[in-house]
Amino acid sequence: MNFPACFALLFALLATTYANTEKVIFTAPPVFNIESSGPSFEQLQLQVITSKSTSRRLSLPVAFPSGQQTKGVDAWYLLRDLSPAQRYEVRVCWAAVQPTNFVLDVFNTTHVFDTPELIQDLAAYSETQQSQQSIKKESTKYHDQDSILFLRIQAAADFFTSNQTLMSSPPPVDVELILDPYLANVFPRSLLPTAVYIVILAGGGWFLSDEIWRRLFAGTEKRHKD
Numbered sequence: 001m002n003f004p005a006c007f008a009l010l011f012a013l014l015a016t017t018y019a020n021t022e023k024v025i026f027t028a029p030p031v032f033n034i035e036s037s038g039p040s041f042e043q044l045q046l047q048v049i050t051s052k053s054t055s056r057r058l059s060l061p062v063a064f065p066s067g068q069q070t071k072g073v074d075a076w077y078l079l080r081d082l083s084p085a086q087r088y089e090v091r092v093c094w095a096a097v098q099p100t101n102f103v104l105d106v107f108n109t110t111h112v113f114d115t116p117e118l119i120q121d122l123a124a125y126s127e128t129q130q131s132q133q134s135i136k137k138e139s140t141k142y143h144d145q146d147s148i149l150f151l152r153i154q155a156a157a158d159f160f161t162s163n164q165t166l167m168s169s170p171p172p173v174d175v176e177l178i179l180d181p182y183l184a185n186v187f188p189r190s191l192l193p194t195a196v197y198i199v200i201l202a203g204g205g206w207f208l209s210d211e212i213w214r215r216l217f218a219g220t221e222k223r224h225k226d
């Protein structure tokens, strides 16, 4: 198999698992004293995402854009245990068979608590979470001094079908949510195996072509002698 074919195969493999990705890149804020902050983060009942919980599979509700919800349905998460000044990205990956528009934003605590629209959205989402009894309680204890950000994911359905059932209530979208620290603030950690693989493929391809070239050359030399 030649080098371009290897690449094509690699990307085909990546594409069949998850075709679409949306991401937001940010730098973690300075630590924040949670105890002095008044509102209790536990009371918000948000799912907590740390870079230790590597990837998370979620089923996100979606809606078609409409009057109030121009970007679909909002979901809020709490990013905790970040390292101040470290660069991260949050990625959402989903299958191409569920066409969706995702918008990802991160907000620091002051930004959220000082912006009426954001605090209203967050409160509304928090209420829906509290009404769902099945929500998993986070047992992990976090530091009172923590670098924290809010993550908002907006999900809007993006397809058309003549099936009225699907058009009036689009099914939830299965996604994979990843919080990925950058190595040396340059390269996302979880993409390292892929990068190493490509480098090995490239190196292998180079040696192989060299070998093939030498054999071809040896072949022509032989014929010259004959």
Ligand SMILES: *[C@@H]1O[C@H](CO)[C@@H](O)[C@H](O)[C@H]1NC(C)=O
Binding pocket: 029, 030, 108, 110, 111
């Ligand atoms: C919070 O976010 C706002 C808006 O992006 C920014 O102006 C502010 O400096 C941030 N504060 C901290 C403590 O990072």
Ligand SMILES: *[C@@H]1O[C@H](CO)[C@@H](O)[C@H](O)[C@H]1NC(C)=O
Binding pocket: 163, 164, 165, 166
């Ligand atoms: C519409 O979609 C739903 C959900 O996939 C399915 O159960 C139903 O049979 C479909 N209706 C028609 C008329 O195709």
